Amino acid sequence: MRPADLQDIVDAVRTAGTDTATVEVKSGGGGVGKSLWPTISAFSNTHGGVVILGLDEATGFTPAPGFDARRVLNQMADVARPRSGSEPAGPLTPTPAMSVDQMEVDGASVVVAEVEELPAAEKPCFVTAQGKERGTYMRVGDGDHRLDTYSVFQLSVLTVPSNADREPVMQARIDDLDSSLIARTVARLRASRPRALDGTSSERDVLERVGVVDRDTGVPTLGGLLALGRFPQQFFPQLMISFASYPGGSKDVIVGDERMDDRAVLEGSIPDMIDDAVSVVMRNLRVRRVSKGAGAQDVPEIPIDAIREAIANAVTHRDYSELARGDxxxxxxxxxxxxxxxxxxxxxxxxxxxxxxxxxxSRNQLLARLLTEVPFADRNETVGENAGSGIPRMLGEMTQNGLPAPRFQSTPASFVTVLDRFGLLNPETREWLDSLGGRQRTTIGDNALALIHHLGSVTVDDLRRQLAIDTTVAQAALTDLVSEGIVRNERGTFELTPEAESGTELTPTQRKIVDALSHGGTMTVHELAESLHTPVSTLRPALRTLVSAGKVHATAPPTSKNRAYRI
Known part of the structure; x- marks a missing residue:
């Protein structure tokens, strides 16, 4: 790390007044203590990070008096050194990948450790004395979060294919499989993969060959039951899809007397569950009438193919191990x-x-392959292609329809796909763009500004992926917006300038917020969402603008769960 980079990091934590997701600062007055091990475990298991020893948070991250840099440097170097098989384990297992150096801040010596994220095959890194199940951490915000047993298990098998879909379901019989679906699947296999069926003389032979039936026990496998079963939930009640439509921006928001607008439990084989889940989502979406040729058609808020891909990916690639069968x-x-x-x-x-x-x-290799051959009940189409095309197709469907790209959130315990219901350039956003006034407007520039307005900030890579454009085009668009004074570049992250945030006039949403707060009360974003019947995601950018313009006061930092707003 260069001295200038270290100074930038120190300046950032001083400005924030706290540690960050990738920076941990400790005084180190008593040397390297055990409290540091969870942090190094967390950085190793998450995205890496920097540990700075020798600065005191209590005094605004100024040099800690009495800090012995040489002693601490030697202690940290011992943590990072490789160990032979005959040596006892160090404080962390496996040994973290980190570099340690002595540097200066404000003329005083500090010790800096740059911790790299471990390769997936080597995770998890855990505190040796606590053991793997109780000593594995991940970084969440500015804190170290100890993982539960299931999350630790998931970190341990990140690169190990699951055999859960090959397990025989001992309570089941071949009669629990759908005979008509079997016949159609075997016909497809004979046409598409004739070599895979060489030497088979019966339908039973085919089912064993492709893994639908376990050869040793003669009963259906879990993958076979999920793909071709009449009712797999007879044996695994929770291996289904649940649907809920909520009236507010989060589960805890109640609008009127309604906690849910609609709910459903979708059961059956995977092809049936996918079809039923897509149908129940579609009945809860708004549609708009669009002219096409001599006629017109109804176009839903979210493209149906994107919805189908998101649900198909979830049921195909979810964890089917015993620890997850209750979810x-x-x-x-x-x-x-x-x-x-x-x-x-x-x-x-x-x-x-x-x-x-x-x-x-594919985590579930047998199931993923079966779902390329098992057709839906009413058509010859199959669930997937097992070719890595699902995410790109979802991206194309969303961006081609003027919607933000799919967003994904991954933790060891879950994977979440988020599809937005509204286009980037909705009427309110267009009104805000118009309020920015005299600039050279382009479609990409407007879309880039709308994204920043919606998400708070973007990088070049964010813009490239969200708008499905080349990196050079994304960089040029953002550079133009910076030169016009609408956007500022904060170390590769582009955000609106205060002037652009404030605009010239209040938008309708901003005006509703100001009216709601004008009676002297204090409200959280969720309380505002309930009161105004407006999604949280619509309120957040409007609140950022109002706070930046000084029209609304926030009672806590943006990361605080207690953040509320008042005039």
Whole structure:
């Protein structure tokens, strides 16, 4: 790390007044204490980070008196050194990948450790004395969060294919499989994969060959039952899809007397569950009439193919191990978005940034292959292609229809796909763009500004992915907005300038917020959402603008759960 980089980090934590998701500062007055081990575990298991020893948070991150940099440097170097097989384990297992150096801040010596994220195959890194199950941490905000048993298990098998879909279901019989679906699937297999069936003389032989039936026991496998079963939930009640439509921006918001607008439990084989889940989502979406040729058609808020891909990915790639069989795939609809929750994090040693590359990696290899051959009940189409095309297709469907790109959130225990219900350039956003006045307007520039207005900030890569444009085009668009004084570049993150945030006139949403707060009360964003019947995601950018313009006062920092607003 260069001295200038260290100074930038120190300046940032001094400004924030606290540690961050990637920076931990400790005084180190008594040397390296045990309290540091969870932090290094968390950085190793999350996205890496920087530990600075020798600055005192209590005095505004100024040099700590009496700090012995040489002693601490030696202690940290011992933590990072490789150990032979005959040596006892160090304080962390496996040994973290980190570099340690002595540097200066304000003329005083400090020790800086740069911790790298461990490769997926080496995770989890845990505090040796606490053991793997109780000593594995991840970084959440500025704190170290100890993982539960299931999350630790998921971190441990990030690159290990699951055998859960191959397990025989001992309570089941072949009669529990759908005979008509079997016949159609076997016919497809004979046409598409004739070599795979060489030497088979009966339908039973085919089912054993492709893993629908376990050869040793003669009973259906879990994957076979899920793909071809009449009613798999007879044996696994929670391996279904639940649907709920909520009236507010989160589950805890109640509008009137309604906690839910609609709910459903979708059961049956995977193809049937997907079809039924898509249908129940569609009946809760608004549609608009669009002219097409000599006629017209109804176009839903979210493209149906994007919804189908999100749900199909969830049920195909979820965790089916015993620890996860008590959890279902959850499809949740809010006024501004659709969320699809799948048990088990992103598998295969990948991160969210890499899943747009079109590679196919399957936690459940047998099930994923079966679902390329098992047709839907009413058509010859199958659930998937097992070719890594699902995410790119979802991206294309959303962006081609003027919607933000799919968003993904991954933890060791779950994977969430978020599809927004509204286009970037909705009437309120267009009104805000018009209020910015005299600038050279372009479609990409307007879309970029709308994204920043909606998300708070973007990087070049965010813009490239969200708008499905080249990196050079995204960079040029953001550079133009910076040169016009509408956007500022904060170390690669682009956000609106205060002047652009404030605009010239209050938008309708801003005006509603000001009116709601004008009686002298204090309200959280969720209270405002309930009072104004407006999604939280619509209120947040409006509140940022009002706070930046000084028209509304926030009672706590943006990261605080207690943040509320008043005039």
């Amino acid at each position: 279902q795939v959850r499809v949740e609809l809010y006024p501004d978005r659709l969320e699809v929750h799948s048990p088990g994090g992103l598998w295969g040693g990948r991160d969210v940034e890499s899943i747009f590359d079109g590679q196919s990696r």
